[in-house]
Amino acid sequence: MKVTIAGANSFIGKRMVAIAKNQPDIELILIVRPGSSVECPEGAKIITCNMEDYEQLGNIAGNGDVFIDLPWLGSRGADRQNPEMQKFNYECNMAAMKSMADAGYKVLISAGSQAEYGQCHGYISEETPLNANTEYGKYKVQIFRETTELAEKYGIRFIEPRYFSLYGPGDYEKTLIMSCIDKMKRNVDVDLNECTQLWDYLYVDDAVEGVFSLCRNEKAEGAYNFATGHYRQLKDFVMDIHEAIGSQSRVRFGVVEYNGLYIDLQPVVDRLKTDAAWEYRTSFIDGIKKAAGLLAV
Numbered sequence: 001m002k003v004t005i006a007g008a009n010s011f012i013g014k015r016m017v018a019i020a021k022n023q024p025d026i027e028l029i030l031i032v033r034p035g036s037s038v039e040c041p042e043g044a045k046i047i048t049c050n051m052e053d054y055e056q057l058g059n060i061a062g063n064g065d066v067f068i069d070l071p072w073l074g075s076r077g078a079d080r081q082n083p084e085m086q087k088f089n090y091e092c093n094m095a096a097m098k099s100m101a102d103a104g105y106k107v108l109i110s111a112g113s114q115a116e117y118g119q120c121h122g123y124i125s126e127e128t129p130l131n132a133n134t135e136y137g138k139y140k141v142q143i144f145r146e147t148t149e150l151a152e153k154y155g156i157r158f159i160e161p162r163y164f165s166l167y168g169p170g171d172y173e174k175t176l177i178m179s180c181i182d183k184m185k186r187n188v189d190v191d192l193n194e195c196t197q198l199w200d201y202l203y204v205d206d207a208v209e210g211v212f213s214l215c216r217n218e219k220a221e222g223a224y225n226f227a228t229g230h231y232r233q234l235k236d237f238v239m240d241i242h243e244a245i246g247s248q249s250r251v252r253f254g255v256v257e258y259n260g261l262y263i264d265l266q267p268v269v270d271r272l273k274t275d276a277a278w279e280y281r282t283s284f285i286d287g288i289k290k291a292a293g294l295l296a297v
Contacts, residue, residue: 001026001027001065001066001215001216002027002029002063002065003020003026003028003029003064003067003068003215004028004029004030004064004067005017005028005030005070006054006057006067006069006070007031007069007071007072007111008030008038008046009032010070010071011168011170011171011204012111012163012207013068014039015169015170015204016068016208017038017039017044018039018297019208019209020041021041021044023212028041029045029062029064030044030046031048031061032048033048033049033050033051036048051071051092051093054092054093054095054096054099055098055099056099057095057096057099058101058102059099059103061103062103063103063105064100064104064105065106066105066106067096067097067105067108068109068211069093069097069109069111070111071092072089073085073088075113076172080135080136080137081135081136083135086138087135087139089139090139090143093110093143094146097146101150101156106156107156107157107159107215108150108151108157109160109161110158110159110161111163112144112162112163113136113137113163114164114165114225114265114267115134115136116130117129117130117131117132117137118133119263120263120264120265122264123266123267123268124225124267124268125225125267125268126271130144144160144223151221157220157221158221159211159215159220159221160222160223160224161207161211161226162223162225163202163207164200164202164225164226164265165199165200165227165265166201166204166207166226167202167287167288167291168203168204168205168287169204169290169293169297171204171291176234177237177241177291178291180238181241181245181288181291183249184249185245186249187247187248188249189249189250189251190242190251190252191252191255191256192254192256193253194254195233195253196234197233198233198234198264199231199232199233199265200227200228200266200267201237201284201287202226202227202228203280203284203287203290205282205297206280207226209281210272210278213276214276217275217276217277220275220276224269224275224276225267225268225271226269227265227267229269229270229273231264231265231267235253237284238251238253239251240284241288243285244285244288244289245292
């Protein structure tokens with residue numbers, strides 16, 4: 001199975017490369033921006049290409065079996081509402097999908113997001129209406145819908161993992177998990193809001209295994225929620241981080257005002273479990289220890 005990964009040096013991409021190199025049926029082609037570095041497993045091929053040149057990606061990479069498309073600028077913070085940046089992402093990634101379909105790829109995979117659902121309450125399944133309330137989420141929805149149509153036209157498969165909250169080594173340093181790890185390792189105070197929102201965190205390697213399993217199931221296509229299916233209040237996760245690290249930090253809830261949208265995430269992952277024959281394997285405590293460098297990855 002020849003797998004081409006665009007954004008191979010991203011948070012998810014690095015873990016895909018690390019896991020794929022130990023799977024003998026996978027041949028890797030890695031797409032990175034010029035000037036970027038990526039660990040290249042033996043036998044893998046590295047190609048440099050800017051996002052604005054993705055309409056040529058199929059010609060550059062040649063034919064293959066699975067194309068995994070990960071690059072996306074402005075996925076965090078205020079840039080999520082930047083229409084020009086998000087439109088740029090959409091245009092580049094749709095160009096990549098079309099180019100790779102033209103090159104003969106049998107499976108196209110995007111990097112979806114729970115942001116496609118917008119502000120939800122209650123259980124979230126793949127049948128939940130897509131009602132994105134950020135430019136980021138809206139353009140992710142557009143990628144999903146247009147690539148679905150593209151795949152139908154070419155008679156190939158399209159799979160969209162809709163990631164809820166992945167975490168692990170190399171994640172963005174300002175996420176709740178990574179910032180807590182940093183402060184708790186230094187035993188400094190951790191001041192937070194009430195943290196009563198319901199959330200669901202999935203260790204990145206478990207997500208990657210799920211993606212590869214879907215690739216191998218010729219009947220798998222469409223959107224899949226990626227989470228554990230076991231949601232809890234955020235404050236419970238925070239205290240698990242405290243325990244995993246053995247920190248002396250004081251954790252103070254409710255001392256920071258919460259000024260964002262109050263969103264509960266209660267994802268349903270039955271479809272993923274069935275089509276990928278998948279269960280998450282990494283406990284949150286062990287995942288935190290790996291993210292904190294206290295356990296081997």
